[in-house]
Structure formats: C-alpha cells, structure tokens
Amino acid sequence: xxxxxxxxxxxxxxxxxxxxxxxxxxxxxxxxxxxxxxxxxxxxxxxxxxxxxxxxxxxxxxxxxxxxxxxxxxxxxxxxxxxxxxxxxxxxxxxxxxxxxxxxxxxxxxxxxxxxxxxxxxxxxxxxxxxxxxxxxxxxxxxxxxxxxxxxxxxxxxxxxxxxxxxxxxxxxxxxxxxxxxxxxxxxxxxxxxxxxxxxxxxxxxxxxxxxxxxxxxxxxxxxxxxxxxxxxxxxxxxxxxxxxxxxxxxxxxxxxxxxxxxxxxxxxxxxxxxxxxxxxxxxxxxxxxxxxxxxxxxxxxxxxxxxxxxxxxxxxxxxxxxxxxxxxxxxxxxxxxxxxxxxxxxxxxxxxxxxxxxxxxxxxxxxxxxxxxxxxxxxxxxxxxxxxxxxxxxxxxxxxxxxxxxxxxxxxxxxxxxxxxxxxxxxxxxxxxxxxxxxxxxxxxxxxxxxxxxxxxxxxxxxxxxxxxxxxxxxxxxxxxxxxxxxxxxxxxxxxxxxxxxxxxxxxxxxxxxxxx
Amino acid sequence: xxxxxxxxxxxxxxxxxxxxxxxxxxxxxxxxxxxxxxxxxxxxxxxxxxxxxxxxxxxxxxxxxxxxxxxxxxxxxxxxxxxxxxxxxxxxxxxxxxxxxxxxxxxxxxxxxxxxxxxxxxxxxxxxxxxxxxxxxxxxxxxxxxxxxxxxxxxxxxxxxxxxxxxxxxxxxxxxxxxxxxxxxxxxxxxxxxxxxxxxxxxxxxxxxxxxxxxxxxxxxxxxxxxxxxxxxxxxxxxxxxxxxxxxxxxxxxxxxxxxxxxxxxxxxxxxxxxxxxxxxxxxxxxxxxxxxxxxxxxxxxxxxxxxxxxxxxxxxxxxxxxxxxxxxxxxxxxxxxxxxxxxxxxxxxxxxxxxxxxxxxxxxxxxxxxxxxxxxxxxxxxxxxxxxxxxxxxxxxxxxxxxxxxxxxxxxxxxxxxxxxx
Numbered sequence: 001x002x003x004x005x006x007x008x009x010x011x012x013x014x015x016x017x018x019x020x021x022x023x024x025x026x027x028x029x030x031x032x033x034x035x036x037x038x039x040x041x042x043x044x045x046x047x048x049x050x051x052x053x054x055x056x057x058x059x060x061x062x063x064x065x066x067x068x069x070x071x072x073x074x075x076x077x078x079x080x081x082x083x084x085x086x087x088x089x090x091x092x093x094x095x096x097x098x099x100x101x102x103x104x105x106x107x108x109x110x111x112x113x114x115x116x117x118x119x120x121x122x123x124x125x126x127x128x129x130x131x132x133x134x135x136x137x138x139x140x141x142x143x144x145x146x147x148x149x150x151x152x153x154x155x156x157x158x159x160x161x162x163x164x165x166x167x168x169x170x171x172x173x174x175x176x177x178x179x180x181x182x183x184x185x186x187x188x189x190x191x192x193x194x195x196x197x198x199x200x201x202x203x204x205x206x207x208x209x210x211x212x213x214x215x216x217x218x219x220x221x222x223x224x225x226x227x228x229x230x231x232x233x234x235x236x237x238x239x240x241x242x243x244x245x246x247x248x249x250x251x252x253x254x255x256x257x258x259x260x261x262x263x264x265x266x267x268x269x270x271x272x273x274x275x276x277x278x279x280x281x282x283x284x285x286x287x288x289x290x291x292x293x294x295x296x297x298x299x300x301x302x303x304x305x306x307x308x309x310x311x312x313x314x315x316x317x318x319x320x321x322x323x324x325x326x327x328x329x330x331x332x333x334x335x336x337x338x339x340x341x342x343x344x345x346x347x348x349x350x351x352x353x354x355x356x357x358x359x360x361x362x363x364x365x366x367x368x369x370x371x372x373x374x375x376x377x378x379x380x381x382x383x384x385x386x387x388x389x390x391x392x393x394x395x396x397x398x399x400x401x402x403x404x405x406x407x408x409x410x411x412x413x414x415x416x417x418x419x420x421x422x423x424x425x426x427x428x429x430x431x432x433x434x435x436x437x438x439x440x441x442x443x444x445x446x447x448x449x450x451x452x453x454x455x456x457x458x459x460x461x462x463x464x465x466x467x468x469x470x471x472x473x474x475x476x477x478x479x480x481x482x483x484x485x486x487x488x489x490x491x492x493x494x495x496x497x498x499x500x501x502x503x504x505x506x507x508x509x510x511x512x513x514x515x516x517x518x
Numbered sequence: 519x520x521x522x523x524x525x526x527x528x529x530x531x532x533x534x535x536x537x538x539x540x541x542x543x544x545x546x547x548x549x550x551x552x553x554x555x556x557x558x559x560x561x562x563x564x565x566x567x568x569x570x571x572x573x574x575x576x577x578x579x580x581x582x583x584x585x586x587x588x589x590x591x592x593x594x595x596x597x598x599x600x601x602x603x604x605x606x607x608x609x610x611x612x613x614x615x616x617x618x619x620x621x622x623x624x625x626x627x628x629x630x631x632x633x634x635x636x637x638x639x640x641x642x643x644x645x646x647x648x649x650x651x652x653x654x655x656x657x658x659x660x661x662x663x664x665x666x667x668x669x670x671x672x673x674x675x676x677x678x679x680x681x682x683x684x685x686x687x688x689x690x691x692x693x694x695x696x697x698x699x700x701x702x703x704x705x706x707x708x709x710x711x712x713x714x715x716x717x718x719x720x721x722x723x724x725x726x727x728x729x730x731x732x733x734x735x736x737x738x739x740x741x742x743x744x745x746x747x748x749x750x751x752x753x754x755x756x757x758x759x760x761x762x763x764x765x766x767x768x769x770x771x772x773x774x775x776x777x778x779x780x781x782x783x784x785x786x787x788x789x790x791x792x793x794x795x796x797x798x799x800x801x802x803x804x805x806x807x808x809x810x811x812x813x814x815x816x817x818x819x820x821x822x823x824x825x826x827x828x829x830x831x832x833x834x835x836x837x838x839x840x841x842x843x844x845x846x847x848x849x850x851x852x853x854x855x856x857x858x859x860x861x862x863x864x865x866x867x868x869x870x871x872x873x874x875x876x877x878x879x880x881x882x883x884x885x886x887x888x889x890x891x892x893x894x895x896x897x898x899x900x901x902x903x904x905x906x907x908x909x910x911x912x913x914x915x916x917x918x919x920x921x922x923x924x925x926x927x928x929x930x931x932x933x934x935x936x937x938x939x940x941x
Contacts, residue, residue, distance in 0.1 A: 079576050408594060
C-alpha cells in the first residue's frame with residue numbers, strides 16, 4: 001500500500017482517500033464507508049456486490065452486447081461496437097463510467113481509467129443505488145431472476161456457439177436476425193412471464209392425471225362424441241383457443257407453434273425471448289432506476305463530505321460530473337436530444353424528499369399522503385418498490401417540477417404544418433402535462449400493438465396478425481415489410497398483417513409476406 | 519463485497535462480433551472501395567480504410583410506428599415564451615422537437631463511418647484472390663542476399679567485436695583462474711613497506727615472495743585473453759524480393775474515350791492494391807502510346823489526349839527500355855497490365871507477339887491484357903486486332919479479359935486472380 005495512505009490524517013474518521021489514484025484497498029475502504037450510510041442510514045436493501053475492474057475496451061464490449069457480461073455472438077453487437085468505438089475514439093462521446101448487471105451477486109464494472117473519486121461515485125451509484133432498485137422494484141421481481149441470469153446467459157452463449165458449429169454461422173445468424181426483429185414483441189406484457197419450472201409442470205400434469213383417475217366414471221365413455229371428435233380442435237374458433245389466440249407475444253407463439261422450425265431454432269427463439277423478458281423491466285424504469293441511483297450517490301457523497309471524509313477537491317470533481325449527468329437542455333437547445341432520464345429521475349426523487357420534509361401549501365394540496373410525513377427515505381423506498389416510470393410520473397410529478405423544467409405539451413398532427421402548444425406550466429396545464437409525460441414513458445403505448453389473431457394449421461397455414469391503430473398512427477412501411485418478412489421466414493408460410501383502426505374496425509392497410517428461402 | 523480484477527482477461531472479446539459484422543457489411547465495404555477507386559490516385563488508394571456503412575444494409579428492422587401519419591403529442595422541457603394555443607413550425611424531419619420519438623434503443627437510422635484496419639479492408643476485398651505464380655516467384659527470386667545476424671564466432675574483423683560477450687568470457691575466466699586484483703597486491707606491498715620500515719626481515723621476505731608470486735600470476739592470467747574474444751557473426755541469407763514494379767500500358771489515341779480510360783484506371787488501381795498486399799515496395803510506371811510511346815506521369819497518363827495511329831509494339835518496346843534502365847529483373851518482380859480498346863495496326867501484331875513471347879513474358883510475373891469496350895459493342899462477337907492476335911499466346915503468365923462497365927471490372931479482376939485458376 002502507498003505510504004501516503006498511511007498518514008495519520010487518513011485514519012478512521014478522516015479522509016477516506018487523497019489524490020486521484022485508486023487501489024484495491026481504497027476501493028474496499030470506500031465501499032465500507034458507502035455501505036455504512038446506504039444500509040445503515042438510508043435503509044437500502046441490496047444483493048451482495050461483486051465489483052470488477054475492467055479496461056475501456058472491455059467496457060465498450062460489455063455495453064454493446066446489451067450490457068451483458070456474457071452474450072452470444074451476433075453481428076449486431078459488432079455493429080454497435082464499431083459505432084461506439086468510432087464515437088469514443090473521436091472524442092464525441094465519453095464512455096459510461098459504470099455498468100451494473102441485475103444479477104445476484106450484483107456485478108458492477110468499474111473502469112481502470114477512473115480516478116478514485118469516480119470509483120467512489122460509481123460504487124455509490126451502482127453498487128447501492130441500482131442494486132437496491134433491482135432487488136426491490138416489483139417489475140424486476142416479477143420479470144427477472146437475478147440469481148439465474150448469469151447461468152442462463154452462459155447457457156445461451158454456449159448453445160448458440162454449438163449451433164454455429166453444427167449448422168453453420170449463417171444459418172444461426174439468420175434465425176437470430178429474424179428473432180431480433182421480433183424482440184420488441186417477445187414479452188407477455190400484461191401477465192408477466194410464467195414461472196413454472198419443469199418440476200412444477202410435471203407435478204401439475206401428474207396431479208391432473210390423478211384427478212382424472214380418481215374421478216373416473218365409465219359412463220362418460222358412452223356419451224356420443226361429435227362427428228369430428230378431437231379433430232375439430234384444429235379448426236376454426238376451437239383452434240384459436242388451443243393456440244391461445246389472440247397472442248401478443250409473437251416470439252412465444254412462433255416458438256410454440258411455427259410448423260417448420262427445428263428444435264434448435266425454437267431454442268434460439270426462446271433464448272431471444274428470455275433476454276427480451278429480462279430487459280423488459282429496464283425499458284420501463286429508466287427514469288426511476290437512474291433517479292434512484294443518482295439520488296443515492298448524491299446523498300452518500302454529500303454525507304461523506306459533510307463528515308469530512310472526502311476532500312474538497314474530490315467533492316468538486318464529483319459535482320462536476322454529477323451536474324453534467326443530470327443536465328437537461330431545453331428543447332430549443334442544440335444539445336437537446338429528448339428527456340434525460342437522469343435529470344428527471346434525480347429531480348423527482350429530490351422533490352419527493354423536499355415534499356416529505358419541507359412541504360409547501362401547494363404540495364399539501366397535491367400530495368396529501370406524502371407532504372410533511374417526515375421520513376423521506378421510507379417514502380422513497382416505498383415508491384422505488386412499487387412504481388414504474390409511467391405510474392411514477394403520473395403519480396408524483398409535482399407542479400413545482402413542471403415549472404422548474406418548464407414543461408409544455410405539443411400536439412403534432414401529420415396533416416398540419418404546425419404543431420400546437422396544448423398545455424404549459426400553469427394551473428390549467430399541470431395535470432395535462434403530467435398525463436402526457438407519463439404516457440410518453442408508457443412502453444405499451446410506444447410499441448405498436450400487434451397480435452397474432454388467426455393461425456390456420458391444417459389448411460393453407462396462413463398466419464394472420466392485427467395491428468390495432470391508435471390515433472391514426474400506422475406502421476412505418478419499409479420497416480414493417482422487412483420485419484414481416486422475418487416473421488414469414490420463421491413461420492414458414494404466408495403471413496398477413498392487417499392494420500385495423502381501433503375505433504371503427506376498418507382495415508386501413510394490409511401487409512403480406514411469403515417466406516423467402518435463402 | 520468482492521473486488522475482482524478483470525483487466526487481464528482475454529482481450530478482443532468482441533472480435534467474433536466484429537468479424538460477423540464485417541461479413542455482414544461486405545457489400546457496403548466493396549462499394550466504398552469502388553468509390554475510393556474513382557476518386558483516388560492509383561498509389562494512394564490503399565489509404566481507404568474508412569468505410570461508410572449505410573444504415574440500410576445493416577438495418578435491424580422491427581415493428582414501429584411510421585412518422586408520416588397520425589397524431590401524437592410530446593412533452594418538452596425548456597418552454598420560454600409559448601402560451602397555450604401557440605403554433606410552432608415543425609422542425610425539418612428527423613431533427614429537433616421529435617427527439618422523444620427516436621427508436622427505443624436510441625439508435626437512429628443514420629449511416630455511420632467506421633474504420634477498418636488495413637488488413638480487414640484488404641481481406642474483404644481480395645477474399646478469394648491469390649497472386650498468380652507465387653510459388654515460382656519465391657523460388658526464382660531468391661537471388662538477393664542480405665546479411666543477417668547468426669550468433670557469434672571466435673574470429674572475425676575487429677570492427678565486429680562483440681564487447682559484452684567478450685567481457686563476459688573474460689570475467690568468467692578471471693574468476694575461474696583466480697587472477698589477483700590490483701588492490702590485493704597493493705595492500706600486500708604496503709604491508710611489505712611497513713615491515714621493511716620496522717626492520718622485520720622474516721615478515722618482509724615472506725611478503726616479498728607473496729607479492730612476487732601474485733604479480734607473476736597476474737601477468738600470466740591476462741585481463742583479456744585471445745580465448746575470450748567473440749565476434750558478431752553474419753550470414754548472407756537469400757532474401758525474397760520484396761519489391762515489384764507495375765507497368766501500366768494504355769492506348770492514348772482518340773478512340774479511347776474518358777469512359778474507357780476510367781475503366782482502365784479502375785483495373786490498374788485494383789492491381790496496385792492487390793500487389794501492395796504482397797510487396798513492401800511498389801513502383802508504378804505509366805506508359806502511354808499512340809504510334810509512339812512514352813513514359814508519363816499519372817495525370818498525363820489518364821488525362822492527356824493525343825492524336826495519331828495506334829502501334830502497340832512501341833509501348834512494349836518502351837517497357838523493355840525502362841526495365842533495362844531501371845528495374846533489373848533479378849531484383850524486381852515485374853507486373854504489367856495493358857489496357858486498350860483493341861485497335862492496332864494490323865502490320866504491327868506480329869512484332870507485338872514477338873516481343874511478348876520472346877522478351878516480355880519471360881521476365882514478367884504476370885501480364886494482363888484488359889480490353890475495354892463501349893457497352894454497345896460488349897456483346898458483339900467481333901474480335902479486335904489485339905484480341906485476335908493475343909488469343910494465340912499460350913503462356914500461364916498471360917491473361918486477357920474484356921470489360922465494358924465499371925461493375926465488370928471487379929469480377930474481371932476476380933476472374934484473373936481467382937485462386938482456383940492460379941497457375
């Protein structure tokens with residue numbers, strides 16, 4: 001260990017570190033100091049942490065493979081890597097400081113180039129903030145299994161590479177391409193994934209059998225059957241119900257029912273679907289997740305500074321990167337690129353803390369259950385557990401923040417030349433702005449609603465899909481044709497997609513695709 | 519909490535993905551090179567390492583809303599002076615206000631530029647090509663020799679003395695034979711001096727004998743003995759020739775239009791890149807001819823127009839002259855590419871064949887004749903003067919092809935150098 005580190009000023013209650021250099025012992029010491037505050041004072045609840053030190057190249061690699069530590073090989077990750085690398089080398093974009101995996105133990109990547117202050121920031125942000133969110137938010141609990149994901153990815157990676165060996169890279173790549181195209185329609189949005197293990201399903205079918213045996217009655221044998229007996233299950237309405245139609249999880253449907261796929265191809269679809277499921281909560285909680293992590297690091301760093309455990313220099317360095325992370329340019333600004341989830345999330349968390357501790361009259365009126373209750377951490381922990389972006393914004397965006405951000409809503413009708421300002425930060429507009437912003441974070445409203453509605457399994461085997469068109473928003477034509485082509489290739493027969501107006505049930509556009517053997 | 523150092527994990531984990539990506543984008547990469555061929559000079563075409571990948575060729579489609587129809591609303595921050603009911607003009611498509619409507623993963627559909635390493639670039643480009651007659655090149659051209667270090671020897675020229683090695687031997691020998699040090703003898707001499715001063719005769723005699731014995735030993739065991747000497751040894755090793763000269767011969771008469779010259783230029787460029795993969799140094803010689811031939815610089819070669827008849831043999835003679843003057847056959851690999859629209863003086867053909875068969879082909883690695891023709895004649899069966907004449911040449915080093923459009927150049931080139939047909 002460095003001599004400098006042993007100077008008396010750096011003892012138990014003094015500075016945790018001095019200077020920009022980091023080493024493993026310091027990381028440990030800083031981690032312990034963070035843990036004291038995060039777990040002891042803020043009451044966070046986390047998975048055990050595993051901190052991994054990596055190089056810049058490894059960082060690029062990790063986050064171009066959808067942020068997974070292990071991932072199967074695919075050209076699209078290479079494409080992302082090439083793009084990010086070019087931007088990074090040109091200096092257009094800084095690398096992410098950290099990457100954290102929703103797993104148990106929770107894996108945090110920190111980069112070797114970072115200064116000690118940055119390592120501290122990253123540990124406070126990811127190892128405590130994100131970690132707490134992963135472990136406690138209901139969506140993550142419902143959709144992901146932190147203790148199994150690494151094993152699953154390992155399995156997926158090996159499976160894909162085995163398939164590549166056996167069937168050739170091109171064949172595997174094709175299936176993955178097609179499956180990736182449908183990835184956004186690879187989750188059961190409304191019910192969550194079925195969590196039935198093989199054991200459970202075996203037990204269930206055994207129980208069913210036992211029940212049938214126990215309640216056996218010979219009389220049923222004598223009841224005359226319909227003419228086509230069980231054969232009718234494959235036709236008409238009965239068919240739809242066996243196949244579980246309508247089905248919004250297209251990948252799931254193909255995996256189970258596509259007539260021409262080989263077993264390994266089904267397994268590939270399953271892998272892509274499982275990864276889509278795993279990522280599903282992240283898409284829905286960007287603001288909250290980043291808000292939680294940013295709030296956590298801000299609290300920890302400030303408390304450390306107040307107690308004289310980090311130097312003023314470190315604090316300034318921290319504030320510099322913190323303020324650039326939570327910077328939100330206005331819509332006229334050249335730097336504007338949409339809402340910054342860090343900015344909105346952080347400000348909302350801070351605003352909640354303010355309302356709990358020092359409410360104004362307005363807050364009491366708008367948030368009677370929250371304002372002035374006193375324990376801000378308890379309130380925040382509850383919110384972090386029970387909401388996703390849409391419901392969170394809908395519930396907790398306060399008029400004060402709407403004024404601070406100077407939010408306004410714009411109505412854009414493709415047929416008009418101009419966009420109309422429909423609400424601004426005033427008494428009449430608060431609720432409207434809030435509703436519109438919440439909707440903007442609704443993933444379900446963002447992705448087009450497409451379902452498999454009809455599958456003919458015995459005749460021409462045509463697959464019929466329906467896009468429910470809301471607000472006259474049709475699908476983009478070229479994208480849809482390409483995606484539908486992928487779908488047709490997987491299905492193996494003709495596929496038709498109808499775009500149907502939600503209100504009138506009129507068919508607005510029809511797309512059609514035949515499988516293209518390659 | 520555990521801290522794990524992963525920095526030493528295998529590097530380039532992403533290499534597999536990168537290779538897959540490059541394979542995917544191959545069509546684009548080819549096109550980018552074709553573009554580069556148009557713009558650049560023959561000799562700096564190699565610099566084309568940046569490749570623009572069009573988004574559409576590596577598109578990952580998904581079901582998404584189009585932007586052309588429908589109603590939507592945005593929430594934006596930073597309102598300074600707008601009131602309800604104000605109208606704001608739409609930003610030009612794809613920019614500004616619609617920022618919140620980007621694709622879910624934040625990726626636009628823009629083209630992007632990325633840098634291909636030179637190796638990757640050329641690999642993609644020449645994936646199935648091989649240099650013709652490579653085997654022969656190696657065997658036939660092992661004539662240049664270069665000195666190469668080959669250990670040490672115990673004799674040699676003083677200039678080649680290997681000091682470190684020599685001193686190491688010397689030290690080992692001195693230690694082994696126990697050569698007395700100077701300091702040791704001096705100490706004894708001082709003791710002797712003191713003994714003499716005291717008048718201790720017995721001790722002085724003993725010491726004197728000792729000093730003499732040690733001095734004697736020191737004389738006998740030399741500091742550096744001829745045995746210690748080592749010299750750096752060099753061997754003359756045959757050196758494969760790493761330089762090539764490429765002759766570009768072109769008909770410059772008026773019948774060669776700009777379009778035909780452009781075709782020829784593309785072919786020359788391809789040949790240049792191809793050769794530059796195999797040789798460290800490449801010279802290019804441009805020779806254009808009408809009824810007389812001259813060596814010219816690149817600009818003149820491609821731009822200038824001359825009038826006059828067409829006598830191909832003049833160019834071949836000029837090439838022979840340049841070879842004789844500057845490129846000794848033993849030191850240079852010689853490649854030649856001739857581009858022409860096929861016209862020649864009919865009386866000249868005999869002379870051409872004589873030159874080719876007798877002088878030029880024997881010294882060349884490869885001679886490619888490419889006949890560039892206007893598209894309307896491409897399908898005709900009509901054989902030009904040159905084509906008809908060259909058809910009879912039977913030599914593995916000679917090849918000829920016809921091309922009528924830029925798109926054909928690469929395939930033609932490919933055909934000429936395809937591995938399977940390599941002699």
